[in-house]
Amino acid sequence: MNTKLKVSEISKIYPGCIANDKVSLEFGSGKIYALLGENGAGKSTLVKILSGVVKPDDGEVFLNNESIKLNSPLDAKKNNIGMVFQHFNLFETLSVFENLSIDSDKKDEELRELVNDILKKYNFKIDLDIPVLNLSAGQKQKVEIIRCLIRNPKVLIMDEPTSVLTEQETDDLFISLKQFSKDGILIIYITHKLKEVLSLCDEVAVMRKGKVVSVSNTIDEKIESLANKMVGENLNTIKKKINNFKNSEEILKISNLNFNSDDPYETNLNNLNLSLKKGECLGIAGISGNGQNELFQILSGEIITEGTSIMFRNKEIGKLNPRERREYLMAFSPEDRISQAAVPELKIYENVALNNFKSSNFFEKGLVNEKKIKEHSKKILSNFSVNTDNVELKSQFLSGGNLQKLIIGRELITSPELLVCFNPTWGLDVGAINYIHETLIQINEQGKSSILISTDNDELLKLSDRICVIYKGKLSKIMNADTVTAEKLGILMGGGSID
Amino acid sequence: MIKVEKRNDVSRSIYFLTPVLAIFLTLFGGGIIFFILGFNPIEALKFFFVTPISDLYGLSELLVKATPLCLIAIGLSFCFKSNNWNIGAEGQLIFGGIVGGGVALLFYNHDGFYVLPIIILSGAFGGILFAMIPAILKTYFNTNEILVSLMLVYVAKLLLDYLVVGPWSNPEGFNFPETRQFSESARMPILFDGLRIHAGIFITLITVFLSWLILYKTYLGFQIKVSGLSLKTAKYAGFKGKTMIIIVFMISGACAGLAGVGEITGPIGQLHRNISPDYGFTAIIVAFLGRLNPIGIIFASLIVALTYLGAETAQIFLQVPKYTGQVFQGMILFFLLGSDYLLFFKIKFLGLKKNEL
Numbered sequence: 096m097n098t099k100l101k102v103s104e105i106s107k108i109y110p111g112c113i114a115n116d117k118v119s120l121e122f123g124s125g126k127i128y129a130l131l132g133e134n135g136a137g138k139s140t141l142v143k144i145l146s147g148v149v150k151p152d153d154g155e156v157f158l159n160n161e162s163i164k165l166n167s168p169l170d171a172k173k174n175n176i177g178m179v180f181q182h183f184n185l186f187e188t189l190s191v192f193e194n195l196s197i198d199s200d201k202k203d204e205e206l207r208e209l210v211n212d213i214l215k216k217y218n219f220k221i222d223l224d225i226p227v228l229n230l231s232a233g234q235k236q237k238v239e240i241i242r243c244l245i246r247n248p249k250v251l252i253m254d255e256p257t258s259v260l261t262e263q264e265t266d267d268l269f270i271s272l273k274q275f276s277k278d279g280i281l282i283i284y285i286t287h288k289l290k291e292v293l294s295l296c297d298e299v300a301v302m303r304k305g306k307v308v309s310v311s312n313t314i315d316e317k318i319e320s321l322a323n324k325m326v327g328e329n330l331n332t333i334k335k336k337i338n339n340f341k342n343s344e345e346i347l348k349i350s351n352l353n354f355n356s357d358d359p360y361e362t363n364l365n366n367l368n369l370s371l372k373k374g375e376c377l378g379i380a381g382i383s384g385n386g387q388n389e390l391f392q393i394l395s396g397e398i399i400t401e402g403t404s405i406m407f408r409n410k411e412i413g414k415l416n417p418r419e420r421r422e423y424l425m426a427f428s429p430e431d432r433i434s435q436a437a438v439p440e441l442k443i444y445e446n447v448a449l450n451n452f453k454s455s456n457f458f459e460k461g462l463v464n465e466k467k468i469k470e471h472s473k474k475i476l477s478n479f480s481v482n483t484d485n486v487e488l489k490s491q492f493l494s495g496g497n498l499q500k501l502i503i504g505r506e507l508i509t510s511p512e513l514l515v516c517f518n519p520t521w522g523l524d525v526g527a528i529n530y531i532h533e534t535l536i537q538i539n540e541q542g543k544s545s546i547l548i549s550t551d552n553d554e555l556l557k558l559s560d561r562i563c564v565i566y567k568g569k570l571s572k573i574m575n576a577d578t579v580t581a582e583k584l585g586i587l588m589g590g591g592s593i594d
Numbered sequence: 595m596i597k598v599e600k601r602n603d604v605s606r607s608i609y610f611l612t613p614v615l616a617i618f619l620t621l622f623g624g625g626i627i628f629f630i631l632g633f634n635p636i637e638a639l640k641f642f643f644v645t646p647i648s649d650l651y652g653l654s655e656l657l658v659k660a661t662p663l664c665l666i667a668i669g670l671s672f673c674f675k676s677n678n679w680n681i682g683a684e685g686q687l688i689f690g691g692i693v694g695g696g697v698a699l700l701f702y703n704h705d706g707f708y709v710l711p712i713i714i715l716s717g718a719f720g721g722i723l724f725a726m727i728p729a730i731l732k733t734y735f736n737t738n739e740i741l742v743s744l745m746l747v748y749v750a751k752l753l754l755d756y757l758v759v760g761p762w763s764n765p766e767g768f769n770f771p772e773t774r775q776f777s778e779s780a781r782m783p784i785l786f787d788g789l790r791i792h793a794g795i796f797i798t799l800i801t802v803f804l805s806w807l808i809l810y811k812t813y814l815g816f817q818i819k820v821s822g823l824s825l826k827t828a829k830y831a832g833f834k835g836k837t838m839i840i841i842v843f844m845i846s847g848a849c850a851g852l853a854g855v856g857e858i859t860g861p862i863g864q865l866h867r868n869i870s871p872d873y874g875f876t877a878i879i880v881a882f883l884g885r886l887n888p889i890g891i892i893f894a895s896l897i898v899a900l901t902y903l904g905a906e907t908a909q910i911f912l913q914v915p916k917y918t919g920q921v922f923q924g925m926i927l928f929f930l931l932g933s934d935y936l937l938f939f940k941i942k943f944l945g946l947k948k949n950e951l
Contacts, residue, residue: 395830397829397830416832416834417829417831417832418831418832419832429830431826434827435824435826435827435830436827438820438823438824440823441819441820445816445819449820450831451831458812458813458816461812461814462811462812462813463811463813463815491603
């Protein structure tokens with residue numbers, strides 16, 4: 096079965112941005128294709144067009160030399176194009192089998208036989224009759240893949256599939272994908288992780304600003320060459336020099352901290368212990384949903400705990416709320432920059448006023464000191480190179496990178512002793528990521544400490560002095576960053592143990 | 595295939611113009627209703643919206659009705675802006691009236707400049723007290739303030755009923771369900787001879803100014819704004835969420851209580867069963883029609899007050915029930931919500947595809 100998929104001169108224009116600009120690409124079965132690009136490069140739009148979610152303004156899609164119309168996801172299914180999205184579309188409380196049978200027109204017995212065949216063929220180990228909520232992320236993804244396989248797909252599109260997986264699960268996935276490819280399924284793999292492209296894919300198409308900038312065989316490429324094509328400029332890689340903090344002053348100490356939530360969707364934290372020295376960056380790795388959210392909120396004061404369980408510069412702060420903690424020179428940059436760290440409907444200077452505490456003097460005697468807030472905001476915009484100088488602009492008009500710079504700037508301009516940040520570069524393009532990383536290294540050099548909770552291992556290895564892993568609400572041993580490898584982290588993140 | 599999408603950016607001027615559009619649509623809808631009822635729509639609408647305010651007395655009546663509506667709506671805007679859905683202003687108004695009225699009866703034989711201020715303050719206090727029930731239940735027991743505040747309206751109504759029939763009824767009143775007339779010193783001063791417009795309007799105007807100051811110039815106003823847009827952000831910024839819920843309920847309860855006491859010491863002059871023609875509920879429409887903005891609420895209260903007057907005129911001249919006024923209020927809300935929906939979302943007609951037919 097030979098499949099040829101061709102997109103020809105596809106254009107899609109959104110108000111204010113050209114998402115796809117005359118994109119033409121050809122794919123053939125038996126190979127794995129990577130679609131590589133920064134956020135906003137247009138790869139998601141292209142994939143949405145292929146899966147019928149978005150209609151192109153111009154251009155055509157050919158399957159085996161026949162022009163096909165993809166007006167809805169249903170059309171994509173009819174043409175045997177399968178798609179696994181980054182976020183799973185599964186009913187958590189239904190069993191695996193029920194989830195599979197929902198959109199299948201086959202009889203139950205027939206379907207079960209088919210699914211069992213697939214499980215056997217690809218060596219998937221999934222119990223079909225347990226609820227989906229009991230599955231790991233990797234298993235959930237397999238359910239999504241099986242859902243596609245049931246329909247005998249000619250094309251399988253994977254959208255950033257490894258963002259929720261452990262290293263081991265990623266390896267498993269790659270083995271399966273290679274097997275599918277051998278069986279004649281054309282695989283298009285969307286990612287911005289360069290290593291994955293090199294280890295998995297045969298051909299790579301790089302997109303930048305809505306255009307295809309290069310198509311090449313992966314054998315001819317290196318990480319650096321791909322990165323340069325993706326970003327379009329030479330990246331100077333930054334690497335932090337590891338310091339020794341043995342004799343530095345201890346700034347934060349958490350001892351025997353427990354958190355038990357009433358909410359079944361939150362993770363309980365068990366017996367947390369950690370300490371942080373002045374000028375040090377502590378990285379906390381882990382797959383999302385293992386208690387990072389709760390840990391961040393405990394550090395920021397959104398969740399209040401025993402006073403004595405958290406000591407910051409020798410003061411008990413466990414019972415203080417975020418505003419009171421800011422008085423002690425702590426600063427926080429949450430993961431969710433759009434609905435938590437900032438409010439899109441507010442103007443820039445109003446968002447700056449959120450980082451308010453007594454000594455900021457934004458509000459005097461209960462009244463708004465607009466002049467002071469605006470002055471302060473202007474300073475943040477220029478010091479942290481946000482690409483506007485209009486403090487009256489609504490924050491929703493800032494791109495993700497500029498919004499994050501504004502947030503980090505807002506938190507740092509008060510020269511805090513400790514910055515806690517949670518996935519600070521999530522969803523940003525390489526330029527913004529670099530800027531944020533440089534900033535985080537800079538504050539350590541100035542003798543300020545930071546805690547970096549992140550799901551991006553490269554980022555953690557690059558920025559941290561010491562690293563630990565959070566798994567199911569427990570912290571692993573804290574290790575010196577120079578002794579840690581991505582592989583070690585992967586094992587710990589998946590619940591394994593090392594030495 | 596119809597698809598609904600959120601609009602990314604909504605123009606600010608259109609945001610404030612849609613209420614005007616809603617009013618025109620209401621007039622149009624009203625015209626159609628009158629036409630179906632067999633009236634000349636233009637004539638009927640004239641009776642409804644022009645005749646009532648074509649003389650000085652009419653204008654004064656308009657302000658008499660707008661005074662409590664505006665006051666309550668201003669209070670409610672504090673709650674609504676911060677995501678607290680207090681829809682029991684009617685109950686807070688009645689309870690404010692009960693407390694204020696009780697004090698007025700207590701001072702039945704007293705004269706003095708101090709009597710009225712004490713009555714007014716006790717009315718505000720009554721409103722606060724009654725608004726505290728849903729506020730405290732919400733903050734400490736996680737109850738839903740919509741249900742609690744709504745249900746308490748009936749509690750207040752029945753309590754008022756009991757008082758005016760039983761213990762507080764006028765001893766010389768032949769068992770009519772009403773209290774004594776309050777003494778002169780317990781009445782709001784009338785502004786012009788022969789007109790019912792009273793000093794309560796100043797309370798309303800001062801409240802409008804103060805609330806503008808609070809909402810746009812103070813830390814409290816900033817907290818209310820942020821909490822209304824994102825509770826997660828409010829928590830992250832370290833705002834004291836519980837304290838704020840209590841404060842906004844206090845403000846809105848005080849306003850409703852003031853409106854209640856303004857009614858009984860103003861145009862009514864005693865307590866009886868119907869001290870409010872649902873001002874507390876109608877003020878919800880006023881608050882939204884005015885976009886929760888103090889200036890907008892002033893205009894909205896005048897327009898909605900006109901529907902009260904128009905209904906009375908229409909009852910006299912067209913022999914239609916005065917509940918037509920509520921039909922118009924309902925239409926205003928309906929068209930406002932409708933145009934808001936189109937303002938914030940766009941509807942796309944994707945067209946049917948052949949293979950789906």
